Amino acid sequence: xxxxxxxxxxxxxxxxxxxxxxxxxxxxxxxxxxxxxxxxxxxxxxxxxxxxxxxxxxxxxxxxxxxxxxxxxxxxxxxxxxxxxxxxxxxxxxxxxxxxxxxxxxxxxxxxxxxxxxxxxxxxxxxxxxxxxxxxxxxxxxxxxxxxxxxxxxxxxxxxxxxxxxxxxxxxxxxxxxxxxxxxxxxxxxxxxxxxxxxxxxxxxxxxxxxxxxxxxxxxxxxxxxxxxxxxxxxxxxxxxxxxxxxxxxxxxxxxxxx
Amino acid sequence: xxxxxxxxxxxxxxxxxxxxxxxxxxxxxxxxxxxxxxxxxxxxxxxxxxxxxxxxxxxxxxxx
Numbered sequence: 589x590x591x592x593x594x595x596x597x598x599x600x601x602x603x604x605x606x607x608x609x610x611x612x613x614x615x616x617x618x619x620x621x622x623x624x625x626x627x628x629x630x631x632x633x634x635x636x637x638x639x640x641x642x643x644x645x646x647x648x649x650x651x652x653x654x655x656x657x658x659x660x661x662x663x664x665x666x667x668x669x670x671x672x673x674x675x676x677x678x679x680x681x682x683x684x685x686x687x688x689x690x691x692x693x694x695x696x697x698x699x700x701x702x703x704x705x706x707x708x709x710x711x712x713x714x715x716x717x718x719x720x721x722x723x724x725x726x727x728x729x730x731x732x733x734x735x736x737x738x739x740x741x742x743x744x745x746x747x748x749x750x751x752x753x754x755x756x757x758x759x760x761x762x763x764x765x766x767x768x769x770x771x772x773x774x775x776x777x778x779x780x781x782x783x784x785x786x787x788x789x790x791x792x793x794x795x796x797x798x799x800x801x802x803x804x805x806x807x808x809x810x811x812x813x814x815x816x817x818x819x820x821x822x823x824x825x826x827x828x829x830x831x832x833x834x835x836x837x838x839x840x841x842x843x844x845x846x847x
Numbered sequence: 848x849x850x851x852x853x854x855x856x857x858x859x860x861x862x863x864x865x866x867x868x869x870x871x872x873x874x875x876x877x878x879x880x881x882x883x884x885x886x887x888x889x890x891x892x893x894x895x896x897x898x899x900x901x902x903x904x905x906x907x908x909x910x911x
Binding site: 615616619627630707 | 888
């Protein structure tokens with residue numbers, strides 16, 4: 589029993605003195621692999637959590653700075669217009685110029701910026717306007733891109749939209765109220781989704797469309813598919829006339845309105 | 848590797864632990880702010896765009 593204290597000491601000494609170059613290399617490689625594993629885990633945390641935190645912060649700041657009109661149930665417009673709406677001029681790339689409201693997504697509101705650059709626009713929880721498509725209210729297909737997940741995931745609930753849902757754009761002092769009429773998943777290279785007449789490239793447009801494009805499905809999806817929402821302009825009204833009825837859950841007057 | 852780091856650090860054990868915690872925080876910060884945003888450019892996730900061939904969007908971003 590008295591000898592039990594000494595063998596471990598001797599044993600440890602022998603091991604450290606007999607430790608060869610090979611076992612040192614194996615030890616270092618092992619530690620490097622553990623480090624790599626931790627870094628990969630950290631990357632997942634960053635991608636799935638921190639990008640949302642950062643983007644939401646930027647989005648809140650942008651919304652505050654642009655002073656976008658907020659829906660007000662006490663100030664709902666009594667008349668809406670269905671004639672040709674005013675169309676603002678296309679702004680410079682990168683400029684934040686409007687807001688997107690989707691009542692179906694708990695009244696979520698998002699800034700719209702010019703261009704679909706990932707870093708500077710989409711990753712900041714903003715909707716990016718495809719610069720080669722028309723501005724809202726114009727004849728043609730006003731098209732927006734946004735993240736389905738991470739970076740604020742503004743279009744996360746895109747599949748919850750239903751045909752007939754309003755999608756509202758505010759730009760240049762005008763509310764444009766579009767109504768969803770088609771939803772579809774497509775391959776990433778099916779650019780006909782943002783053609784002037786959606787799905788009919790080359791056809792001259794006569795109507796005013798809006799298209800949302802986002803990732804599909806949720807997951808590792810860039811190479812798989814895109815989810816497309818097409819909508820058509822229902823009516824418009826100046827911002828100073830009040831809140832569009834659809835933004836506060838009311839129905840717009842069906843008759844041809846005039847201001 | 849980490850054993851050598853532990854031996855290089857000065858002071859009693861609690862000081863070394865403190866230094867290591869600060870170092871770990873610095874590494875995490877560097878990753879979140881600098882390394883991961885760069886790495887993410889090369890990751891095949893999160894591209895919500897239709898790959899347009901017209902001048903605008905396509906020139907802004909290469910398909911990833």
